[in-house]
Amino acid sequence: MALNTKEQLLEAGLSMLLKHGYNDLGIQALLEATGVPKGSFYHHFGSKEDFALQVIDRYMQEVHQGLEAALQDQTLRPLERARRFFELSREKYRQDGHLGCMLGALGQELSGVNPTFARKIEDCFSVVTRHIAECLEEARQQGQLAPDADPVELANLLLNCWEGAALRSRLLRDPAPLDRMLDFYFAAATRDA
Amino acid sequence: MALNTKEQLLEAGLSMLLKHGYNDLGIQALLEATGVPKGSFYHHFGSKEDFALQVIDRYMQEVHQGLEAALQDQTLRPLERARRFFELSREKYRQDGHLGCMLGALGQELSGVNPTFARKIEDCFSVVTRHIAECLEEARQQGQLAPDADPVELANLLLNCWEGAALRSRLLRDPAPLDRMLDFYFAAATRDA
């Protein structure tokens, strides 16, 4: 039951961290929600911080699944693949109750004070943008983007604006800002192809 | 000294809330930083939440100053006025140590759990977008934007993307994402004027 318990904690951590953030999530609440005793928690995790970092790793596993599902889809042209990734993310947010992106939430909450989390989350973002940038480079080569477009900068732009839209979507519990942002971005990026 | 004490608390609250967020900011730390005894705090504020809400009000006073300084500047064309507002904000972020926007930070941290803050912060955002939208409408009338452009939607887009860039800027302690976002947005919005 060892792996099972750890999995259970990480799984609950995904939803509880997304909703409560880091500081408002008590270990005790997590244990009550999962029925796991405290001793088990500190057997599997060195600290609350260690736990949260592992939850982020798990979150990134899901992100990578999304990236793979969208960016490897050979039935789509490159730009549509990139957009598909964010549409898949939007669907995940919907399933989670329109609470937006955990990376954005934890990044805002913790990066003012905790450099470990700031670096961790920035690393996650930069991994994602790297994948998106590769996809956008393909789009550029296929003429979907202007020949002088900068895929890395465009990818960062896309992700950053997405995170802003995700915040607004979290405030309003409404996915509309996400779609509006994608419409605007892809219209703008495509226009001078 | 009554007003003075309250002012002092709000002033310290501005910087401490921006850096620490809500849950990581202890009343005690605030009192030690200001030299104010606990009794005074609870004389002026009903609770920690009440205090934070008033800090947000104070933050919005500064935002309104920025809005006024930028959007009323008759030496600039409307679109340049809008951009100026965000450039003023960027300078404020710089002074505060590149910690981004307090509304975005508190919005992400608290909106999952606390509807009072979610509503409050969404209200702040919608007030700002309303001003920006008026300015963009003027731009549309003057031919700086396409005749069929939707100023309200464009204003929301602008603010949301800005908040995303502010998060990234906070993570990296670097204003570059803010400027990149403005460049992209205004190039895109202007292109088909």
Added chain:
DNA sequence: TATTCTGAATAGACCGGTCGGTCTAGGAGA
């Protein structure tokens, strides 16, 4: 196969410290 051993995992009482918040007393200006 039966028995012993062992280390991982479970279980929760318990710890000091800190949390937000209350209370009462004193001081200052009207």
Added chain:
DNA sequence: TCTCCTAGACCGACCGGTCTATTCAGAATA
């Protein structure tokens, strides 16, 4: 004197984390 404000001791609750006892599956031994 009366009202506002300062002042800080004090409160119970809860925080993250430690500690020790116990359980239990499976390897080792015979």
